[in-house]
Amino acid sequence: MRFLLVLLAPLVLAACANSGTGSVPPKTVDKVNLERYQGTWYELARLPMFFQRNCAQSEAHYDLRDDGTVGVLNRCRSAEGGWQEAQGTAVPQVQGKTDKLWVSFDNWFSTLLPGVSKGEYWVLYLDDDYTTAVVGSPDYEYLWILSRTPEVTESVRDNLVDVAHGRGYDTSKLIWRTPDSKMPAE
Template sequence: MKRILLGVCAAAMLAGCANSGTGAVPPRTVDKVDLERYQGTWYEQARLPMFFQRNCKQSEAHYALQADGSISVVNKCRDAEGKWQEAVGQAVPQVEGKTDKLWVSFDNWFSDLLPGVAKGDYWVLYLDDDYQHALVGSPNHKYLWVLSRSTELNPEQRAKLLEVAHDRGYDTENLIWRTPDAEMPKQ
C-alpha cells in the first residue's frame, strides 16, 4: 500500500508540472462534462506506461459527486496475484464552472505536506454521448487512460478511442491493455 501511495504522490507532483518546458501543444478537451452522469465506476481499458501503476493488471476508478461540487475518487489496482490496492482522493475543477479539466489529489502524507503541489491534471479528452467511453489525459501527453463502463471493449469502440487519442496527439503504440478477467487468478 505504501508503494502505491508513494507512486501516486510522485505522479501527482509530476502531472502538476505537466506543461513545464515540454513545448507540447495541449490536447483539445470536451466542452463540458455532466459530473452527475460521469460519476460511478469506470474500468481502465488501457493506459500509457507510468510508475505508479507499474504493477496494475486491472484498474478501476469510482467517482461520486459531492454536495460541494467536488468529486470523491477511489482508484483501485489489481496486481498479477489478484490482490487489490486502492488510493482515495478528490477531484475539483481547475477553473470554477468548467468541468473538462480537473485537479486530482490523493489523501496521503505528500498531499498534506504540499497541498498546492501534490495534484495532477485530469483532462477529459473524449466522452461519448451515452457516457459509456472516455479518454482522459494530461496536457503534456505523458498520461492517457482509455476508460469504459464495462470491463471489455468491442473492436469498433477500441478503434474509435484509439483514433481520437491519436488525433489528440497521444502515442497509442505504447498503451498497456487491461488483463482479461479470464487471465487473472481466482480469489
C-alpha cells in the same frame, strides 16, 4: 532536509522541462456533466506510469458530492490478484468548467506538499451515452482509455485509440487491461 530535496528534485525538473516546451495542449470536450460521469469506470488501457506499474486491472469510482467536488476511489489489481486502493478528490481547475480537473489523493505526499501533489485530469473524449471516455494530462505523459464495462468491442476499442492518437498521444505504448479470464480467482 537534504534527503527530501534529492527526493523531490526529479519532480521539479520534470515540471520545468514540461513548462517551456511550447507544445500545444490536447483538445478537451466542451463540458462534462459530473452527475452523469460519476459511477464506476474500468481502465481499458493506459500509458506506462510509475504509480500503476504493478496494475493488471484498474478501475475508478467517482462520486459527486454536494459541494461540487468529486470523491475518487481508484482500485488497482495486481497480476497476483491483490487489490490496492487510493482515495482522493477532484475539483474543477476553472470554476464552472468541468472538462479539466485537479485530482489529489489522500496520502503522505499530498499532506506534505498539497500544492505540488495534485494531478491534471483532462477529459479528452466522452461519448454521448457516457459509456466510454479518453482522459489524459496536458503534458501527454498520462492517458487512460475508460469504459463502463471491463471489455468493449474491437470497433469501439479502435475508435478510442484513434481518438487518443488524434489528440497527440503515443498510443503505441498503451498497456491493456488483463482479461478477467487470465486473472486468479478472488
